[in-house]
Amino acid sequence: MMEKRTPTKILFPLYSILTIILCLMPSQTNSSTLQDDTLSLLAIKNAIDPNSITPSSYLSTWDFSVDPCESTGSQFLGILCYLPLDNSSSRVTEVDLDAIGYEGFLTPAIGNLSELTVLNLNNNKFRGPIPETIGKLRKLTSLTMSQNFFTGAIPQAITGLNNVRYIDLSGNRLSGLIPTDITALRTLSYLSLSNNEFAGRIPNLTGLWQLNTLDLSVNQFYGDLPNLPVSLRNMYFRHNILSGHLTPLKGLIHMKWLDVSDNRLSGSINGNVLSLRNVVHLNVSFNRFTALEVINYSLQDPSLQVLEAQGNHLKGHLPVNLVSFVNLTSINLANNQFSGSIPLEYGTKVKSSWRSLHLDYNFLTGNLPREFSHSTNVKGSLAKNCLKCPSNVGLCQGRQRPSSECVGQHNV
Numbered sequence: 001m002m003e004k005r006t007p008t009k010i011l012f013p014l015y016s017i018l019t020i021i022l023c024l025m026p027s028q029t030n031s032s033t034l035q036d037d038t039l040s041l042l043a044i045k046n047a048i049d050p051n052s053i054t055p056s057s058y059l060s061t062w063d064f065s066v067d068p069c070e071s072t073g074s075q076f077l078g079i080l081c082y083l084p085l086d087n088s089s090s091r092v093t094e095v096d097l098d099a100i101g102y103e104g105f106l107t108p109a110i111g112n113l114s115e116l117t118v119l120n121l122n123n124n125k126f127r128g129p130i131p132e133t134i135g136k137l138r139k140l141t142s143l144t145m146s147q148n149f150f151t152g153a154i155p156q157a158i159t160g161l162n163n164v165r166y167i168d169l170s171g172n173r174l175s176g177l178i179p180t181d182i183t184a185l186r187t188l189s190y191l192s193l194s195n196n197e198f199a200g201r202i203p204n205l206t207g208l209w210q211l212n213t214l215d216l217s218v219n220q221f222y223g224d225l226p227n228l229p230v231s232l233r234n235m236y237f238r239h240n241i242l243s244g245h246l247t248p249l250k251g252l253i254h255m256k257w258l259d260v261s262d263n264r265l266s267g268s269i270n271g272n273v274l275s276l277r278n279v280v281h282l283n284v285s286f287n288r289f290t291a292l293e294v295i296n297y298s299l300q301d302p303s304l305q306v307l308e309a310q311g312n313h314l315k316g317h318l319p320v321n322l323v324s325f326v327n328l329t330s331i332n333l334a335n336n337q338f339s340g341s342i343p344l345e346y347g348t349k350v351k352s353s354w355r356s357l358h359l360d361y362n363f364l365t366g367n368l369p370r371e372f373s374h375s376t377n378v379k380g381s382l383a384k385n386c387l388k389c390p391s392n393v394g395l396c397q398g399r400q401r402p403s404s405e406c407v408g409q410h411n412v
């Protein structure tokens with residue numbers, strides 16, 4: 001077996017050894033590319049607008065007067081082949097195009113490259129639908145088509161890709177629903193559908209039991225947060241129309257990065273997410289949450305570093321127990337309806353570990369904890385509250401609310 005890569009890529013040592021072995025062998029092998037594969041490559045090239053195939057592009061090196069897999073290193077850039085040791089035909093295993101701005105369609109003939117493991121069309125100008133025949137690529141492990149102009153729905157047949165680990169369809173104009181039987185993709189660990197026009201409810205995804213990263217940001221998904229597999233580590237659901245509570249996230253113990261900002265979620269930000277001890281970054285900002293309930297988590301060794309909850313309807317006193325998150329450095333609770341005074345315990349943190357504290361646009365009252373006067377290491381703002389905020393304190397830059405807005409708040 002021998003593999004051919006584009007010159008920009010590094011050959012694995014194993015392949016080099018096999019290449020040497022092949023060169024030492026009498027050249028009795030006269031394998032050439034399976035005709036179906038060659039015809040598919042030809043169809044791929046023919047579906048691209050010739051004006052967009054610039055002289056320095058990979059596709060300009062696809063010269064069909066020679067055999068694709070037998071050609072020299074400077075021809076057929078962007079493909080990788082499997083060359084068998086017997087006299088059976090060579091097969092195309094990777095199509096990895098350059099991000100040069102190819103304009104055109106993805107031909108249904110792609111489905112005939114039945115040994116394909118990698119298909120990468122990132123950062124081009126492919127338009128039209130993703131062909132249904134993609135589902136025939138049973139050996140595909142990585143499908144990346146991000147930043148193109150693909151339209152239409154995810155083909156139902158995608159559920160046939162039962163070896164796929166990585167799917168990135170972000171930054172297109174895809175629409176419709178996530179197929180419910182996407183859970184058939186048992187080996188999937190990365191799925192990004194962000195920045196498209198998908199809509200509808202998100203199906204129960206618990207069956208994707210190897211899923212590590214799920215990016216559904218900037219679409220129009222609505223309804224409740226879905227049931228998610230416990231394997232999940234990163235979820236990006238920013239800018240959708242999701243509603244309901246955070247309860248479905250309870251028990252996702254491996255979660256590290258959790259972003260559900262800019263949706264219509266409501267209820268309480270509580271132990272359902274705050275007790276997930278691996279979460280490092282939690283962004284629940286710009287929703288309709290009304291309460292932030294923090295208990296003392298110090299014995300759970302929490303990982304939380306960033307808490308973003310700005311732009312909600314959070315009421316009541318600032319939670320004292322925020323100080324129990326030992327690794328917390330950045331807090332944004334701006335644009336809420338917090339009232340009462342700033343807990344004295346925050347003073348110690350401002351002096352030691354907190355680096356960013358945004359509490360502006362609330363209804364906080366009273367004096368600042370003493371340490372705030374020396375809070376030179378902390379960025380942020382306390383403006384637009386009802387505080388007694390000395391103008392020589394850095395965090396006090398910007399005005400407080402006019403007293404007419406502070407009526408009913410104590411200690412004005």
Ligand SMILES: *[C@@H]1O[C@H](CO)[C@@H](O)[C@H](O)[C@H]1NC(C)=O
Pocket residue numbers: 086087088
């Ligand atoms: C290889 O070639 C030999 C002789 O031409 C033929 O008999 C044999 O069937 C071929 N094997 C394959 C796998 O094509």
Ligand SMILES: *[C@@H]1O[C@H](CO)[C@@H](O)[C@H](O)[C@H]1NC(C)=O
Pocket residue numbers: 036043108109110112
């Ligand atoms: C795939 O290959 C088959 C068999 O050679 C052929 O009949 C068919 O037209 C090909 N499909 C496409 C979409 O080119």
Ligand SMILES: *[C@@H]1O[C@H](CO)[C@@H](O)[C@H](O)[C@H]1NC(C)=O
Pocket residue numbers: 204205206207227
């Ligand atoms: C979600 O799917 C899993 C596994 O397929 C199943 O066990 C569970 O009951 C489903 N949950 C709901 C709420 O339908």
Ligand SMILES: *[C@@H]1O[C@H](CO)[C@@H](O)[C@H](O)[C@H]1NC(C)=O
Pocket residue numbers: 238239261262283285286306308
């Ligand atoms: C949190 O989400 C909001 C809204 O999507 C965004 O503006 C902000 O930058 C995010 N915060 C961090 C720290 O990523």
Ligand SMILES: *[C@@H]1O[C@H](CO)[C@@H](O)[C@H](O)[C@H]1NC(C)=O
Pocket residue numbers: 301302303304326327
């Ligand atoms: C907290 O931060 C320290 C220092 O960066 C790190 O060693 C430790 O593992 C962190 N703790 C958790 C629970 O992430």
Ligand SMILES: *[C@@H]1O[C@H](CO)[C@@H](O)[C@H](O)[C@H]1NC(C)=O
Pocket residue numbers: 296297298299320321323324345
């Ligand atoms: C949280 O609990 C720990 C251990 O019991 C204790 O040392 C710490 O003072 C508590 N923190 C707060 C803010 O009550």
